[in-house]
Amino acid sequence: MIGSRQKELLKEIVLEYIKTARPVGSKSLCKKFKCSSATIRNDMAELESLGYLEKTHISSGRIPSEEGYRYYVDNLMEPKKISGEDMLRLQTVFNNKELELNDAISKSLEIISDITNYTSVILGKESSDNKLQKVEVVPINERQLIAIVITNTAHVENKTVMLDEAIPTEEIAKTTELLNKMLIGTPIDEVPSKLEFDIKPIIRNYIKNYEVVYNAFYNALSNFTSERDVKFTGKANILKQPEFSTVDDVKNIISKFESKDMVSKIEETDDEVKVYIGRESEIDDNVTIVKTKYKVAGREGTIAVIGPKRMEYERVINMLEYLKEHIENKGKEDELEEK
């Protein structure tokens, strides 16, 4: 197993490598551990055989392996407390009462990108348990309507409804009334099934061409949960990290960032701040993503920071934790204020 000096050593190496981005040699750790470089070397060899350290070539110093970072994050990191300076910068955002929640999150992530030189992401959407508050239907012409859905959280979405054939205005009005009567208070992710099982049978009874109407509204009302805001800040930041120093590395990471399935790799369902190192990230072996889910009245999503594996883990985790907490607090405050 791993001894206590070895733990300390691993931690020191991770920290040093995070700071300098150069392999750590045995000599440089002598004073710290009050022993000779040979002793350190022995322990290093041990840590390497356990899979926590790696060499870049046969006679180089050591760098942490993926498992090394993992072990550091899981077992060696200091108790969590955000630094005063970082807190101060983030506070400027939350002290500004003018800012809407969404803008506050964006701004916070800009700050985080800015001070860490990593890339940050917010991925937000309406909560799927939001309730439908009202459906408005506005005719544009005989074959085209606009359906507007409003949720209890004052969120509005609209969709153009195309009718396969002209439908009399009264029938549209009747249907709209029915939709409102039956759907108000329904969580938006339950709307489709309610349409199918509760509304369809009724419409069938009193509208001639009920299929045209039903299909049009079904299409319009069932894709509402899918809208997603995505905002990246500081995509170019990661290039400042010394691990991306060759053209190929840079091109590679940029392509990954631009690729279509990037967004799908970001969503987090866990409430805790989670760390995915290297291949765990599924984005690229050379990056770490730290992320957490947030949820406030009406909105939910993921906030994340992407940086090199050699990331200031503690700092980033603390900032995200702080941010998550303040987002959720601000959400509550805003709600109170509305009352």
Next chain:
Amino acid sequence: MIGSRQKELLKEIVLEYIKTARPVGSKSLCKKFKCSSATIRNDMAELESLGYLEKTHISSGRIPSEEGYRYYVDNLMEPKKISGEDMLRLQTVFNNKELELNDAISKSLEIISDITNYTSVILGKESSDNKLQKVEVVPINERQLIAIVITNTAHVENKTVMLDEAIPTEEIAKTTELLNKMLIGTPIDEVPSKLEFDIKPIIRNYIKNYEVVYNAFYNALSNFTSERDVKFTGKANILKQPEFSTVDDVKNIISKFESKDMVSKIEETDDEVKVYIGRESEIDDNVTIVKTKYKVAGREGTIAVIGPKRMEYERVINMLEYLKEHIENKGKEDELEEK
């Protein structure tokens, strides 16, 4: 002035350099011009002194200067006709009647990015001469309303209206009615002045606390013209170009692409397809941007392609021209169909 063989020579050099990305030497042009390399060299020297060619070092072959490309684009390019193959690929999009106009444009630009390996951009917004068709106001609670504006082009925008103090429902209803009566048919960029000069005086008469109501609605209704869609496709593509072969070049161009004022450099107000080479682009000395404005019923914007100066000018220009034409046609078709 520039002689006719020299024109031919300049053209050949531009074309060759576009193809290979390597400085063009005098020997390689001998067969083409049926003369010795020395003759070519003399002409090259001439073209260089006129500012159309450059050397990368004292004994290198020639590459076109910015003025060289300019001269090529303005005077030497072949008559414009899109290639059959490119046309075919773009047609697949416009033949698909299911696609909405916006999606069709996006898809087209994806195709262009894909086949050219350049970056393409669409920057769209609602036309500012769209007319307001309806205002809906939905109360959320005593102090909060949602204002929904619908234009004659079936575009919907909404904004939350915060009231500084509670206002009776009837007054809101009255105001809404008034807004609809007075504003329907007004171009959206004239809404603010109509509010100020026509509506304000009336409201004042019959609502006690008219300033609260007026201000809230003024805020809600006057920022509607500013919304802009921006979509980049293939941002990473430009990295495939050999001019971006050093880390610094790559980092530099990426930063420019990510920077805040990038979007502002893209908008084009001219109806023609325009070419901005190098510094003309204002984006980066090493890129060319080809762009044009489009306008269809209800929507307008810019489509653009960004690539290296060493760009396949003819091809890109032709594709954009073709695209612009088809966007505008499709716009008309869609309109007819609605009738």
Next chain:
DNA sequence: TTTTAGCACTCTTTCTTTTTCAGTGCTAGT
């Protein structure tokens, strides 16, 4: 049993040097 000193060895990095080569400008001759 753990730690340390010492040493040979390995590999990267950096710097110089050399060679090759594509291409030029210029002169003089056709």
Next chain:
DNA sequence: ACTAGCACTGAAAAAGAAAGAGTGCTAAAA
């Protein structure tokens, strides 16, 4: 007006040399 010939230039690639950081291992010391 064109071309052949040649000296010259600078980039790029290859090869070599020297420096340095760091290792593993052995044998001795604690």
